[in-house]
Amino acid sequence: MGLAWWIKKTYVTPKRYFHFFPNRNLTPSENPSFAEIEQLEQRLADSTLNSAAELAALLDAQERKKDHIFSNMYALLDQCRSKNIRVPPSEKLLPDEVLDLAQRIVNIREKLLE
Amino acid sequence: MRNTLTTLQLLSKSEIPEIRRHEIGDELQQAIQIISSNEVGDNDFLTNSDVNLSSRNEAVIAFGRVLVDFSNLLSEVSLSSLSQVMQTDYEYLLGNSLTNVRQNFLNDQLKERLLILSNQLSKIEASLGG
Numbered sequence: 001m002g003l004a005w006w007i008k009k010t011y012v013t014p015k016r017y018f019h020f021f022p023n024r025n026l027t028p029s030e031n032p033s034f035a036e037i038e039q040l041e042q043r044l045a046d047s048t049l050n051s052a053a054e055l056a057a058l059l060d061a062q063e064r065k066k067d068h069i070f071s072n073m074y075a076l077l078d079q080c081r082s083k084n085i086r087v088p089p090s091e092k093l094l095p096d097e098v099l100d101l102a103q104r105i106v107n108i109r110e111k112l113l114e
Numbered sequence: 115m116r117n118t119l120t121t122l123q124l125l126s127k128s129e130i131p132e133i134r135r136h137e138i139g140d141e142l143q144q145a146i147q148i149i150s151s152n153e154v155g156d157n158d159f160l161t162n163s164d165v166n167l168s169s170r171n172e173a174v175i176a177f178g179r180v181l182v183d184f185s186n187l188l189s190e191v192s193l194s195s196l197s198q199v200m201q202t203d204y205e206y207l208l209g210n211s212l213t214n215v216r217q218n219f220l221n222d223q224l225k226e227r228l229l230i231l232s233n234q235l236s237k238i239e240a241s242l243g244g
Contacts, residue, residue, distance in 0.1 A: 018185065018188055021192065021196075037178070041175050041178075044171040044174065045171065045172070045175065047171060048169075055170070055171065055174045058174060058175065058178055059174060061178075062177075062178035062181050062182055063181070065181075065182050066181055066182060066185040069186055069189050070185065070189060072189070073189040073193065076148065076149065076152050076193065077193075077196075079148045080145035080148050080149065082138075082141045082145070083123070084122070084123055084124075084137075084138045084141055085121050085122070085123070085138075085142065085145060086121055086122070086123050087121065087196060088119055088120070088121065088199065090192055092119055093119070093191075093192055093195040093196060093219070094188070094191060094192065095191070095219050095220050097220070097228055097232075098187070098188060098191055098220075098228065101184060101231060101232060101235065102184070102188065104232075104239075105180065105181060105184060105235065108177060108235065108238055108239060108242065111242050112174065112177070112242070
């Protein structure tokens with residue numbers, strides 16, 4: 001069973017999912033603790049059942065962690081802002097290998113949500 | 115020859131008065147300094163490529179770890195690439211030679227991490243049925 005009932009299916013492209021430059025809509029997000037994630041992982045590792053709700057809870061926590069990483073990145077970028085400097089789009093800054101991996105991750109996420 | 119990838123609002127230094135070139139150069143140096151002083155570099159790497167993925171639960175656990183590792187890597191590469199482009203712009207603005215300026219957006223450590231993540235994603239893809 002997929003996780004679409006538990007996870008909102010709003011991010012469809014690597015650009016949105018990984019908050020590529022420029023993104024002016026990213027709000028600071030809460031950072032889940034390692035203890036919380038470890039507990040969720042342990043519960044899944046110990047379970048022989050395939051509980052979509054528990055899988056979704058772990059994925060949600062890891063996605064909050066992801067968003068927290070990128071909100072830190074934007075907080076740093078805000079300190080560099082100037083009227084003379086513009087930040088090129090991530091697609092131009094990132095090597096192809098990185099862009100390819102971003103696409104693969106989004107594809108796997110889609111598969112998990114199916 | 116100048117790289118076309120730039121952080122400057124005005125593309126050619128001939129459009130920028132001499133006095134403003136130094137002002138913009140200072141802003142670039144300040145931004146480079148901010149990024150380099152916040153380089154994390156040694157984030158915990160969570161992906162364990164030795165583990166077998168024999169169930170969907172294990173695949174999701176592995177996926178979550180790859181997601182966090184990749185997000186750290188993506189953030190690091192984005193900022194360091196931006197910093198390198200700013201450095202090139204700075205040299206250009208000041209009329210310095212660009213022949214010795216090399217942009218290397220992926221160092222060996224990052225390449226190694228990317229390879230581990232790519233291999234782990236292949237295992238997850240196989241575990242989820244292609």
